Amino acid sequence: xxxxxxxxxxxxxxxxxxxxxxxxxxxxxxxxxxxxxxxxxxxxxxxxxxxxxxxxxxxxxxxxxxxxxxxxxxxxxxxxxxxxxxxxxxxxxxxxxxxxxxxxxxxxxxxxxxxxxxxxxxxxxxxxxxxxxxxxxxxxxxxxxxxxxxxxxxxxxxxxxxxxxxxxxxxxxxxxxxxxxxxxxxxxxxxxxxxxxxxxxxxxxxxxxxxxxxxxxxxxxxxxxxxxxxxxxxxxxxxxxxxxxxxxxxxxxxxxxxxxxxxxxxxxxxxxxxxxxxxxxxxxxxxxxxxxxxxxxxxxxxxxxxxxxxxxxxxxxxxxxxxxxxxxxxxxxxxxxxxx
Amino acid sequence: xxxxxxxxxxxxxxxxxxxxxxxxxxxxxxxxxxxxxxxxxxxxxxxxxxxxxxxxxxxxxxxxxxxxxxxxxxxxxxxxxxxxxxxxxxxxxxxxxxxxxxxxxxxxxxxxxxxxxxxxxxxxxxxxxxxxxxxxxxxxxxxxxxxxxxxxxxxxxxxxxxxxxxxxxxxxxxxxxxxxxxxxxxxxxxxxxxxxxxxxxxxxxxxxxxxxxxxxxxxxxxxxxxxxxxxxxxxxxxxxxxxxxxxxxxxxxxxxxxxxxxxxxxxxxxxxxxxxxxxxxxxxxxxxxxxxxxxxxxxxxxxxxxxxxxxxxxxxxxxxxxxxxxxxxxxxxxxxxxxxxxxxxxxxxxxxxxxxxxxxxxxxxxxxxxxxxxxxxxxxxxxxxxxxxxxxxxxxxxxxxxxxxxxxxxxxxxxxxxxxxxxxxxxxxxxxxxxxxxxxxxxxxxxxxxxxxxxxxxxxxxxxxxxxxxxxxxxxxxxxxxxxxxxxxxxxxxxxxxxxxxxxxxxxxxxxxxxxxxxxxxxxxxxxxxxxxxxxxxxxxxxxxxxxxxx
Numbered sequence: 001x002x003x004x005x006x007x008x009x010x011x012x013x014x015x016x017x018x019x020x021x022x023x024x025x026x027x028x029x030x031x032x033x034x035x036x037x038x039x040x041x042x043x044x045x046x047x048x049x050x051x052x053x054x055x056x057x058x059x060x061x062x063x064x065x066x067x068x069x070x071x072x073x074x075x076x077x078x079x080x081x082x083x084x085x086x087x088x089x090x091x092x093x094x095x096x097x098x099x100x101x102x103x104x105x106x107x108x109x110x111x112x113x114x115x116x117x118x119x120x121x122x123x124x125x126x127x128x129x130x131x132x133x134x135x136x137x138x139x140x141x142x143x144x145x146x147x148x149x150x151x152x153x154x155x156x157x158x159x160x161x162x163x164x165x166x167x168x169x170x171x172x173x174x175x176x177x178x179x180x181x182x183x184x185x186x187x188x189x190x191x192x193x194x195x196x197x198x199x200x201x202x203x204x205x206x207x208x209x210x211x212x213x214x215x216x217x218x219x220x221x222x223x224x225x226x227x228x229x230x231x232x233x234x235x236x237x238x239x240x241x242x243x244x245x246x247x248x249x250x251x252x253x254x255x256x257x258x259x260x261x262x263x264x265x266x267x268x269x270x271x272x273x274x275x276x277x278x279x280x281x282x283x284x285x286x287x288x289x290x291x292x293x294x295x296x297x298x299x300x301x302x303x304x305x306x307x308x309x310x311x312x313x314x315x316x317x318x319x320x321x322x323x324x325x326x327x328x329x330x331x332x333x334x335x336x337x338x339x340x
Numbered sequence: 341x342x343x344x345x346x347x348x349x350x351x352x353x354x355x356x357x358x359x360x361x362x363x364x365x366x367x368x369x370x371x372x373x374x375x376x377x378x379x380x381x382x383x384x385x386x387x388x389x390x391x392x393x394x395x396x397x398x399x400x401x402x403x404x405x406x407x408x409x410x411x412x413x414x415x416x417x418x419x420x421x422x423x424x425x426x427x428x429x430x431x432x433x434x435x436x437x438x439x440x441x442x443x444x445x446x447x448x449x450x451x452x453x454x455x456x457x458x459x460x461x462x463x464x465x466x467x468x469x470x471x472x473x474x475x476x477x478x479x480x481x482x483x484x485x486x487x488x489x490x491x492x493x494x495x496x497x498x499x500x501x502x503x504x505x506x507x508x509x510x511x512x513x514x515x516x517x518x519x520x521x522x523x524x525x526x527x528x529x530x531x532x533x534x535x536x537x538x539x540x541x542x543x544x545x546x547x548x549x550x551x552x553x554x555x556x557x558x559x560x561x562x563x564x565x566x567x568x569x570x571x572x573x574x575x576x577x578x579x580x581x582x583x584x585x586x587x588x589x590x591x592x593x594x595x596x597x598x599x600x601x602x603x604x605x606x607x608x609x610x611x612x613x614x615x616x617x618x619x620x621x622x623x624x625x626x627x628x629x630x631x632x633x634x635x636x637x638x639x640x641x642x643x644x645x646x647x648x649x650x651x652x653x654x655x656x657x658x659x660x661x662x663x664x665x666x667x668x669x670x671x672x673x674x675x676x677x678x679x680x681x682x683x684x685x686x687x688x689x690x691x692x693x694x695x696x697x698x699x700x701x702x703x704x705x706x707x708x709x710x711x712x713x714x715x716x717x718x719x720x721x722x723x724x725x726x727x728x729x730x731x732x733x734x735x736x737x738x739x740x741x742x743x744x745x746x747x748x749x750x751x752x753x754x755x756x757x758x759x760x761x762x763x764x765x766x767x768x769x770x771x772x773x774x775x776x777x778x779x780x781x782x783x784x785x786x787x788x789x790x791x792x793x794x795x796x797x798x799x800x801x802x803x804x805x806x807x808x809x810x811x812x813x814x815x816x817x818x819x820x821x822x823x824x825x826x827x828x829x830x831x832x833x834x835x836x837x838x839x840x841x842x843x844x845x846x847x848x849x850x851x852x853x854x855x856x857x858x859x860x861x862x863x864x865x866x867x868x869x870x871x872x873x874x875x876x877x878x879x880x881x882x883x884x885x886x887x888x889x890x891x
Contacts, residue, residue, distance in 0.1 A: 028842060034857060054842040059856065061578035061838070068735045072742045074759050074842070088581065158565075160579050196484050196565035200858055208458035209474030229665075230859070232459055330580060334391035339567065 026052040027270035030062040031079040033257065037291055038079065041283045048277070051270050066094040071264045076271035078260040079121075082162040084169075086118040086258045087323030095260040100272055106279035106297045110316075111256060120256040120319075121278050122293035125312055126167050127252060128243040129214045129221065131206045140243045142171065142253070145213070146186025154190040155202045155211035159338030160330060163199075163217060163255060168332065169325035170253045170317055177328060184336045195339050200224060200233070207236040217255075218242065222292030222305040242309045251315035255322075257293070355699045356707040362692055363711035366718045366770050369729025373587050373594065376732070380584030388576075388585055396572040397592065399486065403561075403568055404551050406490035407497060411550045414494065414643050415501025416543060420531060421640060423509040426625035427633040433640040435882045438503065440496045440647030442874030444831045444848075445553070447867050449560035450855045451651035452492045456483035489564045493557065495647035497550045504546035508539035518624065527626065541607040548604045555597050556722040558834045559852055569593045570834075573724045583728070590725040597720040652871065658864035666865055674866055678846040681761055681836075682829035685768035686822045689776035692769070693821065696777060697784055698806055701792070716777060718770035723834030726767050730839060734763050760841055767835035772828050776821040783817025784810070816884055823877035830873055 031038060035057045042053040056062070056075075063085060066073050073094070080086050089095045090113065097116035104112075111120035128140050134153075145154060156164060171180045192211040197204075199216035203224060206214060224237035244252050259278060265271045277283055284295040292303050294312070333339065422434045440448075454460050463480055472478050482488065520530045536543075558570045567575075569592055577586035628636055659666075696712055721729065734757045741756055757763050787810060795805040811818065833848045840849060847866040854863035 035853070056840075056842045056844075057853065058837075060574075064578065064581055064583070065731075068731060069758065070735070070739055072739055092581075160575060162579075193482070194485075194565055198856075198858060204457075204459065209476050210458070230861070236459070331387060331391075334387070337391075337395075339565075340395055 025050060025270070026054060027076045027267050027274050028074050029053055029055045029077045029079060029274070030066065030075045031055055031057045032059065032062060032081045032085055033057075033079050040290060041278060041286055044282065044286070045274055045277045049270075049273060051273065053274070063088045063092055063094060066262065067092050073262060073264050074266060075262045076265040076267045077274050078262060079257070080260070081257050082166055082255045083258070083319045083323050084162050084166055084326045086113075086120075086256065086260060087320065087326075089260045090115075090117045094263050096263045096265070098261050098272060100276055102276040103279050106276075106284075108296065108298065111258075111296050111319075118258050118260045119275055119279065120258045120296055122257045122284075122287045122291070122295060123254050123314070124217045124219060124257065124293055125244065125252045125254055125314070126163055126215060127218055127309070128245050129203055129206060129216050129240045130243055131212045132239060132241050134212045135241075138241075138243060139247065141246045141249065142167070143183065145215075146183045146190065148190075150190040150213055152190065152192050153212040154187065155192050155205040155214045156187075156195050157198055157202060158195045159184075159333035164215070165326050165329045165333070166255050166322050167215070167253050168329035169322045170315065172325040172329060173317055173321045174250065177332075180329075181332055181336065184332055184338060188336050188338050200236075203236045203240050207239040214240075218294075218306060218309055219292040221309070222303065225305060226292075244310055244312060246315070247311075247313050250317075251313040253317075254314045256319060352703045352705065355703060356705060356711075359696060359699050359708045359711035359715075362696065363714040365766075366715045366773065368733050369721060369726055369770055370594070370717065372729040372733055373590050373725060376584050376587035376728075377591050380588070384582060384585045385588060388588065392567070392572065393589065393592075396567055396569045396589065399566060400555075400568040400570075400596075402486055403490055403493075403566065404554055406486070407493050407554050408547055408551060410490065410494035411498040411501045412543070412547060414498040415503075415546060416505050416536070416539075418498075418640060418643065419502050419506035419509055420535065421636060423506060424527060424626055425628050425636060427628040427636045427640075429637050430625075430640075433637065433644075435879075436644050437640065438499045438878050438882060439644060439875065441499045441878055442871050443496045443648055443651055444833070444870060444874070445493050445496055445557050446559035446563070446833055446855070447655075447851065447871065448492045448496050448647065448651050449489065449563050450851075450860050450867070451654040452483055452488070453563065454654050454860060455650065456481070456488070484564045486566055489560055489566045493554060493560060495643060497553055498643060498647070500549040500553070501543060501546035504542040504549075505539050508542035509535055545604055545607050548600045551600055552597060552720070555593060555600075556834075558722070558724050559855075563855065570722050570724050573722075573728065574834075577724075577728060583732075586728055590722075590728060593722055593725055594720070597722070598717075601717070601720050652868070655864045655868045655871070658861040659868060662861060662864075665862075671865055674845055674847050674850050675869065677761075677844060678830050678848070678870075681764060681768065681846060682826045684765055685772060685829040686776075686826040688765070688769055689773050689825045690780075690818065690822055692773060693777040693780045694806075694811070697781060698803070701806075702802055712777075716774040719772070719774040721771060723767075723771070723832060724838070726771060727835045727838035730763060730767055730770070730835070731758070734758050734766065734839075758839070758841070761844060763839040763841075764836050767839055768825075768829045768832065771832070771835070772825045775824050775828065779821040779824060780814070780817050783814035783820075787813060820877070820881060820884060823880055827874050827877050831870055 029042070035055065038055075042055065045051065046053055058065075062078060066075060066078065066089070069075075078085075078089055078094075080089070095117040097113075099116050103119055107119055107121075111123070112118070128145075130137075130140070144150075158164070159168070168180065168184065171183060175183070193205070199220040202211070202214035202216055203221065205211040221237055221240070221242055224233040227233040227237075246252060259275045261268070261271050261275065279297060281297065281300060284297040284300040287293045288295040288300055288306075289303050292306050294302055294306070418437050422430060422437070455462055457463070458475060466472065466478070466480070470478070483491075520534055521527065525533065555570065557568075558574060560566075561568045561571050562574070569589055572589045573586045573593070576582050576589055692715075696715060699708055700712060718726075738757050738759070757766070791813075792805055792810060795809050796802065800808065830846075831848060833852055836846055837849050837852060840846070845853070847870050851860075851863045851867045851870070854860060860867070
């Protein structure tokens with residue numbers, strides 16, 4: 001019995017300690033972005049403002065967590081890697097509208113929610129990776145990827161991946177559902193292997209000769225080409241080139257990474273400060289130079305590496321449309337057995 | 341007199357309520373899953389069942405069958421060899437065969453990804469030796485496949501079959517086998533005609549443990565792109581934001597694991613009847629000599645090599661190559677977090693188990709029996725399903741507490757359970773209570789019941805008897821319980837991943853995060869730490885086993 005009482009006592013202390021850590025001058029972040037990609041910016045933010053940043057990183061499920069936490073959610077800012085999650089946050093009513101003159105001055109209006117629920121921070125192009133040795137052409141369209149020319153030569157990551165879903169959603173917007181299903185079937189039929197791994201894994205597949213062509217985000221390639229920590233990734237990246245799809249037509253599919261101010265943010269002011277900070281020159285330059293993304297603030301340039309990929313002709317399709325087509329895209333992926 | 345009877349009744353009532361309370365805590369996640377599955381706002385069942393669900397089920401069955409078959413062959417084979425033959429290094433190999441248990445399935449999966457992958461050591465060497473240029477110049481098995489996952493999981497799970505079948509061979513069959521050999525049977529035919537059939541219940545228990553572990557696995561499947569039911573739950577929940585769909589898939593898993601659990605319980609009860617015959621004879625092992633003896637030693641060494649040594653070399657190699665990049669402060673923080681959670685879990689499951697045993701000694705009424713039965717179900721819950729079943733009740737309680745505290749004290753609190761590591765702790769208790777309880781109970785049932793009675797007659801109360809006499813005697817069982825829960829909590833991944841609070845990573849979640857970013861090398865030290873800690877209970881358990889079997 002004595003032990004039982006001690007046990008209860010210890011649990012109580014445990015609670016007390018844990019709650020005590022929730023202090024005033026801080027901001028709580030849920031992040032879909034990988035920790036090492038945002039830590040430098042967050043450290044800079046703490047240096048400049050003295051506000052401590054607490055982060056929970058997870059690849060999936062953060063919006064859902066916010067829904068369940070309801071009005072006692074501790075989170076102030078949600079950082080996402082794609083438009084789908086931004087609009088999820090709005091649809092699930094865990095975001096709040098805010099207006100900031102700093103944000104409005106820094107980020108062009110097409111990259112902000114008209115109702116002020118989310119802010120884009122960077123853009124990323126979903127491009128084609130192609131083998132330098134085995135793919136001669138330097139122009140391509142997404143539509144072509146379903147053609148017989150690529151039979152047994154194509155690799156992608158899971159069709160349910162957020163970046164792929166956004167791309168499929170954009171095709172639904174341009175061509176309609178029926179045509180997109182046919183396209184997905186064609187792409188599936190061209191697969192050299194079951195969809196697996198992340199975007200880097202596809203480049204590795206090109207390096208190994210398993211596939212000739214794939215789809216991925218620009219910054220993965222840039223990160224691999226500059227990877228001094230794992231020099232073998234430089235070899236992989238050297239085997240592939242980037243082709244900007246649909247460059248002469250409607251343009252390359254773009255996705256956004258962005259931020260949402262949580263509906264029940266306990267540290268609302270700090271949350272807004274953090275989002276503002278991420279739109280300022282210093283953070284935007286870090287996004288461009290260290291992460292090789294396309295900064296959204298005008299006047300901040302892209303990295304030399306990204307510039308070497310060629311000029312970007314961005315598809316101007318409305319981001320909200322893409323977000324809205326995601327559920328249908330996800331069902332189509334199951335329907336054609338994309339991941340099987 | 342009347343007052344006394346009333347007192348006793350009240351005491352029993354309180355104890356029954358206590359046990360019931362514990363059962364309720366364990367049952368909440370299971371009930372939640374059923375509730376969520378039945379209360380879906382939009383019916384996605386037709387979509388699930390017509391598209392992905394059959395695939396999830398078939399893949400799960402393929403993996404279970406494959407892992408089951410390989411673990412049976414390796415586990416029984418090794419157990420038989422070390423029981424009936426004597427060969428060089430037998431004594432050490434006999435316990436080294438258990439060591440792959442220390443290797444979590446997800447870690448072996450990650451390391452074999454490194455070994456077997458195209459740029460990995462194996463294929464690079466082959467290309468270098470044979471002058472091949474690319475993937476198309478040769479055939480090499482794809483590790484990221486059903487077969488790959490079956491292979492890697494089998495080599496860390498076979499010890500379950502090995503343990504139970506070795507114990508069975510040692511305890512039951514040896515004298516019979518000796519008799520059969522005097523009657524002219526060869527060892528091989530004794531094996532098939534006598535040893536194997538007699539050991540069947542024990543072997544099946546080992547096999548069921550293997551299958552339960554396979555059902556619980558998640559990270560290895562995700563990493564290898566093998567879409568089993570646990571991956572299905574995860575994807576449906578977190579990628580499609582569909583809680584009730586995830587719960588519906590989870591129910592398939594629950595039905596399956598409960599079925600396994602029932603078979604296991606039935607067999608265990610049967611086995612205890614056989615086990616009463618405890619007079620172990622000295623075994624006259626067949627002495628192997630010459631080359632054949634060394635070949636047998638090599639064969640026994642092979643599973644250890646594949647299941648433990650190769651993956652450890654991969655990790656150690658990463659650590660040595662990049663020792664200068666290791667962030668010691670961060671690493672220590674991870675270690676502390678893991679120890680913190682695991683020791684809490686071990687302590688709490690110990691206390692709860694002792695309480696349940698104490699209650700069941702005093703009064704074994706229907707409610708208590710039922711409560712204990714329910715409390716032991718938690719182990720059946722795969723980690724992903726457990727997290728799914730915990731998250732909603734926990735947040736409901738949190739919001740209730742927040743409202744209550746806000747009303748009464750006028751202060752606004754954060755989330756007490758989900759905002760802290762208590763949710764994770766809850767998951768550990770639900771899942772690992774059976775391990776602690778089972779271990780302690782088996783220690784208890786070995787005690788002479790007269791001991792307790794004598795102590796009571798001599799005037800000690802029941803609690804005094806328990807704490808002062810019975811528990812000290814079964815100290816090895818208590819230590820085993822604490823160790824097992826500690827290590828299992830440390831290895832646990834899916835529930836920790838899904839329930840942890842801000843800024844809170846354990847060794848396991850850190851390894852998962854970096855492995856899924858394809859940079860296992862940045863998490864090699866934490867991974868190796870989990871493995872190293874996992875060795876401790878294996879050494880301890882082996883010593884206890886050896887003593888009890890007396891081989």
